[in-house]
Amino acid sequence: MPKYICEQVRQRVIEIAEQHSFAAQLKDSGEDQYVKVLMFYSKQLNQTVYIRKDRAVGSGGIPDYFQVAMHPAFFNKSWVSVSDGIQEHINSQKKKNLHSSSYYQKFPVFSENNEPCGMCFKVTDYNALAKLFQRMATGEVIVSKQPVVFSTQPVIKQVTESDMVITSISNSAINKHKQSISKINVSANSGIPTKGLIIKSPYIEKILAGTKTWEMRSKSTQVRGPIALIKQGSGQVVGVANLIDVKGPLSKQDKLNTIEKHQISAERLESGETDKWNTAWILENAQPLISPVNYQHPNGAVIWVNLDKQAQKKLAIVMQ
Secondary structure: OOOOOOHHHHHHHHHHHHHOOOEEOEOOOOOEOOOOEEEEEEOOOOEEEEEEOOOOEOHHHOEOOEEEEEOOOOOOHHHOEHHHOEEEOOEOOOOEOOEEOOOOOOOOEEOOOOEEEEEEEEEOOHHHHHHHHHHHHHOOEEEEOOOOOOOOOOHHHOOOOOOEEEEOOOHHHHHHHHHHHOOOOOHHHOOOOOEEEEEOOOHHHHHHHOOOOEEEEOOOOOOOEEEEEEEOOOOEEEEEEEEEEEEOOOOHHHHHOOHHHHOOOHHHHHHOOOOOOOEEEEEEEEEEEEEEEEOOOOOOOOOEEEOOHHHHHHHHHHHO
């Protein structure tokens, strides 16, 4: 029989989320939407976050940590800080940050799971949870006066947030945290992306989640370096990546041997419907943006978009 967090912990988590404009999603009866997860929604960000109620729960309904799940396109590694009590949560079976649950109805479905999947943080206590929600809500950098040491003690024992100092992102903070904020080496690749590649859902979500590194196309491209990733039909840049190489044309057997890279199912490959997509555009270090960037979509653009100057400026800010 699974153990669930006690009502005292549940109420404290809801309070922290609501302080940062994430509203608990409840039934008309006032009960949680789901038995095993707390569901929160931010209207400002248009993002849903789930917190498991059944993870590492000890006696008295006190959890050892919180598992916080979010959409792969919203997840950002720059929010990780071991000293603040926030870690990336790696799935022990898959050896990567991809967690499936039938409760994650707002997240994309991945073929390898046949269930909605999110990316997760492992958060050690209330103090750390408040910091994570702050980062999700505003993008501000939170610096602890004293480092938070990971402990096996129940999270209920640490409820104060008095040791936090919140400061807006500045140039000095960006330089200090640049390596943790993004894997994209912009300066080494001639600056901010000026081109955006249009990619359909759910493939773009798989790229941003790191499970798809080959984008299959019908012809080659000469483009190399940093590119923007555009979700088809959204009018927004939702991520960035490095386009490092092109491989092909590939035979059907080549594609069957590399399913883990392009994520096209064997059934679709065998059916022949994907025969024309025989060239792999190889992507590296795909990263979702903290906030999507709107751009002006030119008429007739179906593969590449030359980003307008305003979009490039916004992208430069978000990528810092």
